[in-house]
Amino acid sequence: MINIQKNQNEPHLLSQHRAIPDATYDDGPREMKREILESLIAEQYSLCCYCQQRITIDSASVEHKFSQKNHPEMALDYENMAAVCSCTERQKKKRQYCDDFKQDKDFTFDLAHIEKLVQYEPKTGVIKSDNPELNRQLNEVLNLNQDYLRGERTAVYNAMKRFVENNAQKANFKGIINREIKKYESASDGKKKEFCGVMLYFLRKRYNRM
Numbered sequence: 313m314i315n316i317q318k319n320q321n322e323p324h325l326l327s328q329h330r331a332i333p334d335a336t337y338d339d340g341p342r343e344m345k346r347e348i349l350e351s352l353i354a355e356q357y358s359l360c361c362y363c364q365q366r367i368t369i370d371s372a373s374v375e376h377k378f379s380q381k382n383h384p385e386m387a388l389d390y391e392n393m394a395a396v397c398s399c400t401e402r403q404k405k406k407r408q409y410c411d412d413f414k415q416d417k418d419f420t421f422d423l424a425h426i427e428k429l430v431q432y433e434p435k436t437g438v439i440k441s442d443n444p445e446l447n448r449q450l451n452e453v454l455n456l457n458q459d460y461l462r463g464e465r466t467a468v469y470n471a472m473k474r475f476v477e478n479n480a481q482k483a484n485f486k487g488i489i490n491r492e493i494k495k496y497e498s499a500s501d502g503k504k505k506e507f508c509g510v511m512l513y514f515l516r517k518r519y520n521r522m
């Protein structure tokens with residue numbers, strides 16, 4: 313997971329719709345939902361808010377971190393919204409993750425400050441947290457440790473390890489690692505790299521040991 317900075321201004325059509333008495337998200341106009349999704353995808357640099365895989369306007373949906381069912385009062389709160397993948401919809405429950413798995417459950421942590429709360433295990437690709445409640449939600453609400461995602465994270469770790477090994481003998485090794493960190497922190501063409509949070513976690517750890 314990586315930190316998400318929300319846009320200062322929420323989508324105009326959302327403000328308009330919320331002014332209607334008893335308005336709900338579901339009865340909002342299609343253009344409003346599209347405007348929200350575009351805004352969310354842009355502020356997330358085209359990555360799913362939970363698993364960090366690529367999302368597009370056609371493959372993502374609007375996620376309510378506190379679900380609409382449990383918290384209808386937050387259904388039109390832009391701060392409660394994020395763009396999420398929905399690529400496991402047709403799969404068996406144990407293979408699903410992110411919104412497909414979460415459904416009406418709540419994810420209660422602030423995505424603006426999530427990065428420093430999560431760690432990754434190199435060999436297993438497990439995402440975890442020292443915070444027991446976050447750790448529970450990563451597994452029981454989002455299912456982020458299902459096989460496919462763990463495999464992808466392990467591959468990212470191995471790529472990082474190869475990169476370090478290939479450059480370890482160079483005189484400016486520290487500078488090279490720092491450049492690589494900057495590369496993964498920044499976006500190109502409005503997009504960040506998939507699983508960049510995993511790469512950054514291991515690169516920063518390596519950098520801090522130097």
Ligand SMILES: [Zn+2]
Nearest residue numbers: 360363397410
């Ligand atoms: Zn996802």
